[in-house]
Amino acid sequence: MDALATPLFEMDGISKRYGGVHALRDAALSVEGGRIHAILGENGAGKSTLIKIVAGVVAADSGRMMLEGREVTFASPSQASRAGIACVFQELSLVPDLTVADNIFISDPPRRYGLIDRAAQRRMAEAALARAGASDIHPMAQIRDLPLSRRQMVEIAKALARNPRILILDEATSALTQSDVTKVFDVLKRLRQEGLALLYISHRMQEIAKLADICTVFRNGRNVATYEAGTKSDNEVVELMIGREYRHVFPPKPRPVPANQNPVLEIANLSWSDRLRNVSLSVQAGEVVGLGGLDGQGQRELLLALFGVLRGVTGGLRIDGKAVTIAGPRSAKAPRVGMALIPEDRKTEGLMLPMSVRDNLSFAALARVSKAGVIDFGAERRLIAEVMSLLAIRASSIDAPVGSLSGGNQQKVVIAKWLMVTPRIILLNDPTRGIDVGTKQELYKLLRRLAESGVAIIFYSTDYDELINCCNRVLVLYDGSVISELEGEGITDRALVASALSIGADKGSPAPAVAR
Amino acid sequence: MKDWRYIIREQRGTLIAMALFVAMFAIYVTNHPAGFTLNVVTTASNKGVLLAFVAMAQTLVVVTAGIDLSLGMIFVLTNCLASWLVTGSPLETAFGVAAVLAAGLACGMLNGLIVIFGRLQPIVTTIATGAIFFGMALLLRPVPGGEVNQDLADALTGKLADKVPASLVVLIAVVLVVWIPFRRSLTGRAAYATGSSEAAAYMSGVAIRKARFVAYSLAGLLAGIGGLFLTFFTYSGEASAANGNTYTLYSIAAVVLGGVSLFGGVGSAIGAIFGAFAFRTIGDLLFVFDLEPLWQPLFQGVVLLLAVCLGAFRLLQIRNRLDYFG
Numbered sequence: 001m002d003a004l005a006t007p008l009f010e011m012d013g014i015s016k017r018y019g020g021v022h023a024l025r026d027a028a029l030s031v032e033g034g035r036i037h038a039i040l041g042e043n044g045a046g047k048s049t050l051i052k053i054v055a056g057v058v059a060a061d062s063g064r065m066m067l068e069g070r071e072v073t074f075a076s077p078s079q080a081s082r083a084g085i086a087c088v089f090q091e092l093s094l095v096p097d098l099t100v101a102d103n104i105f106i107s108d109p110p111r112r113y114g115l116i117d118r119a120a121q122r123r124m125a126e127a128a129l130a131r132a133g134a135s136d137i138h139p140m141a142q143i144r145d146l147p148l149s150r151r152q153m154v155e156i157a158k159a160l161a162r163n164p165r166i167l168i169l170d171e172a173t174s175a176l177t178q179s180d181v182t183k184v185f186d187v188l189k190r191l192r193q194e195g196l197a198l199l200y201i202s203h204r205m206q207e208i209a210k211l212a213d214i215c216t217v218f219r220n221g222r223n224v225a226t227y228e229a230g231t232k233s234d235n236e237v238v239e240l241m242i243g244r245e246y247r248h249v250f251p252p253k254p255r256p257v258p259a260n261q262n263p264v265l266e267i268a269n270l271s272w273s274d275r276l277r278n279v280s281l282s283v284q285a286g287e288v289v290g291l292g293g294l295d296g297q298g299q300r301e302l303l304l305a306l307f308g309v310l311r312g313v314t315g316g317l318r319i320d321g322k323a324v325t326i327a328g329p330r331s332a333k334a335p336r337v338g339m340a341l342i343p344e345d346r347k348t349e350g351l352m353l354p355m356s357v358r359d360n361l362s363f364a365a366l367a368r369v370s371k372a373g374v375i376d377f378g379a380e381r382r383l384i385a386e387v388m389s390l391l392a393i394r395a396s397s398i399d400a401p402v403g404s405l406s407g408g409n410q411q412k413v414v415i416a417k418w419l420m421v422t423p424r425i426i427l428l429n430d431p432t433r434g435i436d437v438g439t440k441q442e443l444y445k446l447l448r449r450l451a452e453s454g455v456a457i458i459f460y461s462t463d464y465d466e467l468i469n470c471c472n473r474v475l476v477l478y479d480g481s482v483i484s485e486l487e488g489e490g491i492t493d494r495a496l497v498a499s500a501l502s503i504g505a506d507k508g509s510p511a512p513a514v515a516r
Numbered sequence: 517m518k519d520w521r522y523i524i525r526e527q528r529g530t531l532i533a534m535a536l537f538v539a540m541f542a543i544y545v546t547n548h549p550a551g552f553t554l555n556v557v558t559t560a561s562n563k564g565v566l567l568a569f570v571a572m573a574q575t576l577v578v579v580t581a582g583i584d585l586s587l588g589m590i591f592v593l594t595n596c597l598a599s600w601l602v603t604g605s606p607l608e609t610a611f612g613v614a615a616v617l618a619a620g621l622a623c624g625m626l627n628g629l630i631v632i633f634g635r636l637q638p639i640v641t642t643i644a645t646g647a648i649f650f651g652m653a654l655l656l657r658p659v660p661g662g663e664v665n666q667d668l669a670d671a672l673t674g675k676l677a678d679k680v681p682a683s684l685v686v687l688i689a690v691v692l693v694v695w696i697p698f699r700r701s702l703t704g705r706a707a708y709a710t711g712s713s714e715a716a717a718y719m720s721g722v723a724i725r726k727a728r729f730v731a732y733s734l735a736g737l738l739a740g741i742g743g744l745f746l747t748f749f750t751y752s753g754e755a756s757a758a759n760g761n762t763y764t765l766y767s768i769a770a771v772v773l774g775g776v777s778l779f780g781g782v783g784s785a786i787g788a789i790f791g792a793f794a795f796r797t798i799g800d801l802l803f804v805f806d807l808e809p810l811w812q813p814l815f816q817g818v819v820l821l822l823a824v825c826l827g828a829f830r831l832l833q834i835r836n837r838l839d840y841f842g
Contacts (some may be wrong), residue, residue, distance in 0.1 A: 076721065077718065077719055077720070077721040078721030078723075080721075081721045089719060092716065093711075093715075093719035093720050094710045094716055095709040095713050095716045095717060095720070095781070096713055096781070097711075097712035097713075097714055097781035097782050098705070098712060098781075099522070099526070100706060102705060103720075106705070106717075106720045106721075106722055107702075107721040107722055108707060108719055109702065109705075111702070114697075114701065115697060115700040115701055116702060116705065118700075138522065140519055140526075141521070141522060142525065142526065143521075158720075166755075181830070200771050222644075272835070273835055285770070301836075304836065309836060309837045310835055310836050310837065311835045311837065312835050312837075351582075394792035487821075
């Protein structure tokens, strides 16, 4: 066989089981240098497991891996790293109490007389950060003091500093701002020119369209198709991923809600530190109000402020026309207010991963299913059965730990948990981040059903398609204040992008942007 | 040059412990009838150095998010061993010192091996091994007794060249020879990484087991140095359970006072040393203010609580309640 025809890295016949579940069955992948190879698939399709096997985090049950034609096995991440494979993980691999420089060179720092040479390490860290397009990060800052988007850039710098031949990015851009994404893409394109093989895993189709040379689709633990980028339409790709006829992702657009009803929730001039400035909004029963704008313009803080998590919030809040103060999540969920918040980070704020599905579901609603402080297990079971079938949560048992469910089903548990308290106001904080297309579809439908049953919904999403198709109105935030309000047919891609970037009024919009 | 701000941020706990000790010691010497003299400093150094060694040992383990409840017993065991071995001719004495330190190291290695390969929780493991170490100490010294090379003992507990307390010099030497190389080595940083986030450390290819093993082993060695010094002060060995338990618990107090986080990944042995000296100074303060020694435990408790409260002050500045749990 000609040496040139040998791919840089190849794996085939790879299988992996977790308990009774096949994460991978006889999967194969072939990666060449100088190309960006996108891996697509729903959550639970086996992408993460595949990446973990390549990176040496888990061992395959069977199959073989070949690096430059030689068979290799990795017993640990450090072995894979020595073989030239670096991975930017979705779950960050940074140590919070160490500095940026310490983290970048955590396993192989420059040394002198056997001790770490901190001056050299610092210089090299600066170079690595610059290479990743993140020279704004100080190499001596501690990771725990950095926001998520900066941490993700450090993670990328760390992978690059290992001078890998194969670089794996697993949802590596999920928390990045748009300008960071642009910088990272430039870096990745440069690495491709340098001959690296890049494996790119993302749920964002636009990113894949911009970057990838070749795509492989995974479904149910197998690679079902590999094709040159740009040779398949989005619809075809989604069909490959979900393996069923793909119709419309979104349910029909909502009917306009008649104006001048009494709003369920009304806020006036809400401010908090320098992150929220005089935000006013009102939501009626049955209305879905979207929060748009670039990531990190105060949308999350607004939801947290409403839910009583932030201290020192100023401004007025009215529920059903009556002024109330919300001192914390406990008073937010009380029937008087009836508010629920679906958090962004389900693993830390939404779920107790080692506890059972049952416990997770009934935590917020225990008051409803107990009498005199004693839990009525019969009532609990009935209520759980109800929401589990309503949301079609797939779990082997309600006593299974929620951490064993797929990402999409975990997210459904978070939502179901709050539906059990029958809220009147639901706040959603980017609920579809990192979940698969099928679950997304179900969530959109659920959202619509809830709105039709009279729930008032505030929906923050980083995905413009979701805002366009799910919302009656969208408030666009910029630097902590609402800079424009779009309504009905006026919610378009163009209007959203234009106002998000704060580049002036979009002429096509019937509700002109309000400059502040 | 904003670097110093990051350095202060990183060393905050150590700096606070240092400030606390300096303030307490200043109050002590200004109220002492003899004032700031070499004798007063030497006495203070000799009183604090034992706890300082055990607190350094505790720091190594706590940094990996573990805890070692056997350190007080290693301290007692090595004391008993030294009362047999560290005596006789200079050569015999040297051999004795080496044997005592090796015994401390071996105790630490045993803890490390059980925690790593037995995958047992450090707290349970070290309660059990601590009992074993104490049992061995009892076999060595059923009743207090023994002897020690007095020339060596007096040299190391007296003044060096009539200018500096020898015990302080030994403590600094141990910091330079054991702690600094550990802190600046890859293994030491691996220990911090392990304590801060074991999952992230593993994903980054950090040698977690080696870091843990070295941390427990060196902790045993440092506790052994403490035990050796105890022998130099008392000229004898005693298998005292009360002494062992006190040192174990006080070492944890000193570590907390010194700004070392019990959650792991944060702090420095130098902070713990200042914590240990500050803790010891409480008794001295009671003495110069003519208060009953009976008050000592109460005051030590109050100071410890205040120190922990200091650490909690940052919570008042938190404006996002979710940060309470981070």
